Amino acid sequence: MTKALSFSAFVMNTASHILHGLWRDEEGHQIDFNDVNLWVDLAKKLDKGGFDVLFFADVVGLYADHKGGWEYHAENGLQIPSNDPMVLISALAVNTKNLGFAITAAPLQEPPFNFARRISTLDHITKGRIAWNIVTSGQDNAYRNFGYEKMVAHDDRYAWADEYVDVLYKLWEGSWDEGALLKDRESGVYADPSKVHKIHHESKRYKVEGPHLVSPSPQRTPVLFQAGSSTAGRDFASRNAEAVFIIAPDPESARKVIHDTRQLAVEKGRNPDDIKFFQGLSFVVGETEEEAQRKDAELDSKIDLDMMVAHISNSFGKDLGYLPLDTPLEEVQTESVRSIAEWVRQSTPGRTPTVADLARFQSKITRISGTPEKIADELTKWSEAGVDGINVINATIPGTYEEFIELVLPELRKRGLARELSDTPGTLRDRLFGESRLNDRHAATKYRGAFSSVKA
Structure with a gap:
């Protein structure tokens, strides 16, 4: 049975993200990534065109030295300069209706109490359209930027992430009971303090008293993305992720990763379909096969x-x-x-x-190159392998997405591979899973009501 895929636009608040050197091309408007209007215009097009998510990658440090130093990256615009994507979301939210926004952030960057507050605020502003891509940071320079001598060992980073999300889950799911927010003008009671709780968290890295300063947002906990493919990463995803970003070389490789991760999730008491998998793909689209091959060769010539x-x-x-x-x-x-x-x-x-x-x-x-019909044939194979969504990698902004919306999505809708356009508002979790809150199989939900008897 054909299933409708979800679609995410994979971007970064920088000039050169994945396919490098294209900012030099006249169609590469990502050269102007400092201009908020570039992102507002893109978000509007994605929203109108039926994309589900605008997914911002991010880094907080330089990549490893190239040709003996870091200067190469700045000279060529390789993810430096880059801006904080979280700052953009408010502007994009008020210019869109249905589009979700995924931001990338690591425990390294910010104490959990403040991160929880900012995410909840954004979830309120967007009316429940926020997702968080949980990463652990893989650049030595990033750790030195935050006071460490070197990068934390791989598996230790995931242990850190486990501790970090535990604090967040307590704040998002446990600190405020349902019905705590009254806003009652007659009684003069804004919130019922008996239903607002301190969490008194203490662990190896964190000591957080609480309570969460933000009342429950539409989703409480944002939709949780994750992208780790290692053993530790897949184990973390099986416990925490609702959506996993993969870059498999072919559908059969994707099938194995998806099966293995879902099996791990089942072992932890979750259902296989509690996790959706988004495959990263780029596209070259032509109205004929000859045009597609010509554009493919042109793209190759422009990539640095x-x-x-x-x-x-x-x-x-x-x-x-x-x-x-x-x-x-x-x-x-x-x-x-x-x-x-x-x-x-x-x-x-x-x-x-x-x-x-x-x-x-x-x-x-x-990369998939071809006519919309050929691309639809290929996406059918990915769907049959268990992929639930496509993270569309761009060569140029907004050109890549304009082309996909105008040429590819209509063909996918004909085949049932993409949802029909709808103006029905809802949260991002509603759009992906049919419900606004985490289901009770997720680890975070054990904190619902857990602090009701905790003394201040």
């Missing part, structure tokens, strides 16, 4: 391969900037490179792959 190498080197733990782009990949001695070398070899039959091929592979591994 050296910037692509600089971006992906962060996860390899090795500065590849010293290597010419024609260096054979077999000469690059890192475990991470070796783990994807076979995929790159398959994309270059008959010759030895190079560092440039690694960069091209990274830019094309999740």
Whole structure:
């Protein structure tokens, strides 16, 4: 049975996010990312066009050095400068009706009490359209920006995230009982203090008395996204995530990740469909196959391969900037490179792959090029593999999304792969799950009513 996919626009409040170098193109209006009108106009188009979420990635530090230093990133606009996406949301919210907004933030960035307050405020302003993408920060520079000598070990970052969300869940779900907010002019009682509670949280990193200063927002807890693919990351997702962002190389790989994560969720008392999976994909659309292939080649010519190498080197733990782009990949001695070398070899039959091929592979591994009909055929395969939504990666803003809305979504709606346009307002969780609040299988809900007997 065909199911309607959800659609998210994957952006960053910077000039160059995933497909690098396109800010130099005349159609790359992301060069003006400081202009709030760029984002307001995009949000309006996505809202009208039927997208579910405007998903902001973010970093709070530089990527690893390239060519011996960090200056390369600033010179080329590789995620620096970049602005805080949370500041944008209020402006976008009042200019849209149905579009959800996902922001990325890590425990490293802000104490949980203040983060909970800001998210609840945004959920009120948006009338329940906020999501949080929970990340653990993977840049050494980010940790040094917040007073640490170096990045915290991988699994320890997830232990930290567990502790962080525990505080948030107590504030969002437990601090205010249902019916606490009265706003009764006659009695003069704004809130019933017997239904507002301090949480008295104490743990390794945090001591938070409470109560939560914000009354319950439409969703209480924002929709919870997560993107970790490691063992620790998938375990965290199985307990906490409602939506998981994946970048699988093909539908069958996605099927395995989805199955394994859902099995973990079931072991923790959740249902398999309590978690939705969003696959990251980019698109080149043509009215004919010939036009699509021509536009695909044009896009390849505009992508800066050296910037692509600089971006992906962060996860390899090795500065590849010293290597010419024609260096054979077999000469690059890192475990991470070796783990994807076979995929790159398959994309270059008959010759030895190079560092440039690694960069091209990274830019094309999740790209679908073709007519709207061909794209719909391919998205059917992803849907059949268990994918619930598509995180649409842009080459240019707003061009990528305008093209997808005008050419691809009508074909997807014909096939039942996209929802029909609707002006019915509701929360983001309503849109994704059919209910505004977390279901009672989620770990956060154990704190509902948990503090009613706690003394001040």
